[in-house]
Amino acid sequence: MSNEKISETAGKAERYLSFSLGEESFAIPLLDVREVIAITETTPIPFAPTHFLGIMNLRGQVISVIDLRKKLGIKPNQSTENAIIICNLQAVTIGMVVDSVDNVLHVQSVDVSEKPEIDGSKKTEFITGVYRQEKRLVLFLDIAKALSLDDQKAIAKATVDKKTA
Amino acid sequence: MDDFEKEMKVGFLEEASQLLADTEQCFLDLETNTGDRSLLDKIFRLAHNFKGSAKAVGFDQLSHFTHQLESLLLKMKNGELAIVSQSVDLLLRCNDHVRMMLDGLRDNLEAQFDCTELLNEMQNMIKNGIEASAAPMAEPEAEAEDMPPAAELFADDTASAEAEVAAEQPPPVVAASPAPATSPASTTAATPAPASTSAPGAAPAATAAKATAGAVDDSIRVSFARLERLLNYVGELVILQTVVREQVSRIESPLLLKTVDQIGKVTKEVQDISMSLRVVPLKQTFQKMQRIVRDTAKSLDKKVNLELIGEDTEVDKTLLEKLGDPLVHMVRNAVDHGIESTSEARLKAGKPEVGTIKLAAFHQSGSLVIEIRDDGAGLDGAKLTQIAIQKGILKPGTVLGDREAHHLIFASGFSTKTVVTDVSGRGVGMDVVKTNISQIQGEIQIESQIGKGSCFRIVLPLTLAIIDSMVINCGSDAFVIPLSHVHESLRPKPEDIQNTTGLGDILLLRGENIPLFRLADILGRKRATTKDNDEIAIVVRNQEKPFVVLVDDIIGKQQVVIKALGKEIRHIKGFSGSAILGNGRPALILELHELIVRTKTGSANYNNKSMVSA
Structure with missing residues (x-):
């Protein structure tokens, strides 16, 4: 939210944090990032969707940690992950396991291209745009959309209702 | 006046200044925004709370004055009296007067005040409306020589304000016992602390008045968020301290060892203190009810006994603050509406002459439960529906089930009493109760049987609380079980666990046959390889039917701070939250009953797959 404001007033450069998952590069708005920490132990949550790795203790706050690769269908590469990006998304604080945190991108809005349109059923709304960094393509993500945080509750409720009915 | 009473009164004064500041803001808003009904509702609620609390702790004059004010507000709320600057002005003057009384009481708990002028004025306005009251309003001003208007009184220093005691209201304050010297709030009066730090909502004039009085409020209000951060x-x-301690054992330095030891002690102390900042036993609040029951019963000429159960149950301070007012209302309601009006009616129904109200508090399935149970006449669903129709709350011809009908008592403006009394009848009490309880995410359940009595159950979430818990192991992971759920734990002999077709595993426990579940199964995990006879059975009896859960091991008993799970996973059934254990890792707090229900409905099997692949 606040980042939109800044981009409106400043009009030009926006900052993104880029990171890699498997072989691919992604970026999220820097203002959504609270901090980056070294990978830590998590406690698994039974019955949670598979992309939830568990919960962790961030200086007294209990935070869910997710594995975006499972959600996005990227081949997991268990051994290489080394950091957790803590993001503040609306009312939710979430930790995201990544293989590596690369750098902060200063991106002029004109340099961000629309994502290539693909005919097909695959959901791509969580990709807000693409950016070419030298020879590499960086995908800009909307984490909240990627995790479908909004509709998740509804789905969970529906399944529970169906079960108990 | 005994110490306990004094403490209650001082507590009330503290609370009252806050209420007063809120009210004043509302009055001012009202003047600029006369059309806002919600403001009036809020003021009315505040005034009602204020009156109730004042009465409860025995400030009769204050409660009498507020009662009159409330009547005036009701007129305005019902639109019978216009909200113009004249009426708002009167309200503000009343507010000032109340503050003056509070200041006076803070110095002397037995102070008496002259309220006749404002009372008359209010009476006038209630009776005659605004235009008519304009003329008589001049009268009191003519008498201003003996009775200075409130504003003037208020600007005076407290000593002289006290001197203005009306002649017909004995005893004169000057001669009253020197109560402040021993009252807790004024013990600090000896230290020359700046008086302006107290009563943050007070106007400058009040502060000036207090400067001479020197009674200093020695407690401060701290926001919950700040406390939470501190605790984190x-x-x-x-x-971190445990980590350092482990590391230091490898270094041979006596001084370092000793220092780390001391740090450990200090840390423990700091932890204990910060934990204790949040929880308080219900005792004081519960005991306050004794007085309320006694007074209410007396004024209604009823015989009622109050039984207190679970007074030592600890409650988060923030919860307790919000609980006080609703409890007062509900207990008063139990005496007024619950218990039959006459002893004859009770005897006729085959009940003892003296009515009983049981006030109980306990932890249950991850909630704090407070029960107010009376053995009175019970709620009559049909009658409630009828009244609601009369009052225009329901459409004529509506038929409700008992449960819905019982909940009618929470409707704003609903009252079964036809006469407005000091105790009840305005139809605002239960409305306040509901508002306050839902503010703290609580829920009120009603159980009532005609002729047998009613039970009001306030169920509050534990998100703010600290609980005693048992930390147990399932495979390599630790889980937390609220100790209140654990009835006993034992190591069963293998032959006591019998597997049956259809009923599953059954534990034979001293003549009882109790269904048994394995924690790994109900969590949808693979069973650990440990042998059955190493496992520990936890017997849970807080539900309707007992059951046993077999866990791998008990790690220990400890107090934990409940941390709510994030929104993204909060909907998952079976976990009431999480807690951070001594090793710094979070563990889930299990809601065993929910987990078992989940298993029975088959959703565990469904999710089994996802757990294994994760």
Whole structure:
């Protein structure tokens, strides 16, 4: 939210944090990032969707940690992950396991291209745009959309209702 | 006046200044925004709370004055009296007068005040409306020589304000016992602390008045968020300190060892103190009810006994603050509406002459439960529906089930009493109760049987609380079980666990046959390879039917701070939250009953797959 404001007033450069998952590069708005920490132990949550790795203790706050690769269908590469990006998304604080945190991108809005349109059923709304960094393509993500945080509750409720009915 | 009463009164004064500041803001808003009904509702609620609390602690004059004010507000609320600057002005003057009384009471708990002028004025306005009251309003001003208007009184220093005691209201304050010297709030009066730090909502004039009085409020209000942050960091400190202690054992330095030892002690102390900042036993609040029951019963000429159960149950301070007012209302309601009006009616129904109200508090399935149970006449669903129709709350011809009908008592403006009394009848009490309880995410359940009595159950979430818990192991992971759920734990002999077709595993426990579940199964995990006879059975009896859960091991008993799970996973059934254990890792707090229900409905099997692949 606040980042939109800044981009409106400043009009030009926006900052993104880029990171890699498997072989691919992604970026999220820097203002959504609270901090980056070294990978830590998590406690698994039974019955949670598979992309939830568990919960962790961030200086007294209990935070869910997710594995975006499972959600996005990227081949997991268990051994290489080394950091957790803590993001503040609306009312939710979430930790995201990544293989590596690369750098902060200063991106002029004109340099961000629309994502290539693909005919097909695959959901791509969580990709807000693409950016070419030298020879590499960086995908800009909307984490909240990627995790479908909004509709998740509804789905969970529906399944529970169906079960108990 | 005994110490306990004094303490209650002082507590009330503290609370009252806050209420007063809120009210004043509302009055001022009202003047600029006369059309806002919600403002009036809020003021009315505040005034009602104020009156109730004042009465409860025995400030009769204050409660009498507020009662009159409330009547005036009701007129305005019902639109019978216009909200113009004249009426708002009167309200503000009343507010000032109340503050003056509070200031006076803070110095002397037995102070008496002259309220006749404002009372007359209010009476006038209630009776005659605004235009008519304009003329008589001049009268009191003519008498201003003996009775200075409130504003003037208020600007005076407290000593002289006290001197203005009306002649017909004995005893004169000057001669009253020197109560402040021993009252807790004024013990600090000896130290020359700046008086302006007290009563943050007070106007400058009040502060000036207090400067001479010197009674200083020695407690401060701290926001919950701040406390939460403090606790988080203290928790972190404890964990870091354990790490340091482990590391230091490898270094041979006596001084370092000793220092780390001391840090450990200090940390423990800091942790204990910061934990204790949040929880308080219900005792004081519960005991306050004794007085309320006694007074209410007396004024209604009823015989009622109050039984207190679970007074030592600890409650988060923030919860307790919000609980006080609703409890007062509900207990008063139990005496007024619950218990039959006459002893004859009770005897006729085959009940003892003296009515009983049981006030109980306990932890249950991850909630704090407070029960107010009376053995009175019970709620009559049909009658409630009828009244609601009369009052225009329901459409004529509506038929409700008992449960819905019982909940009618929470409707704003609903009252079964036809006469407005000091105790009840305005139809605002239960409305306040509901508002306050839902503010703290609580829920009120009603159980009532005609002729047998009613039970009001306030169920509050534990998100703010600290609980005693048992930490157990399932495979390599630790889980937390609220100790209140654990009835007993034992190591069963293999032959006591019988597997049956259809009923599953059954534990034979001293003549009882109790269904048994394995924690790994109900969590949808693979069973650990440990043998059955190493496992420990936890017997849970807080539900309707007992059951046993077999866990791998008990790690220990400890107090934990409940941390709510994030929104993204909160909907998952079976976990009431999480807690951070001594090793710094979070563990889930299990809601065993929910987990079992989940298993029975088959959703565990469904999710089994996802757990294994994760």
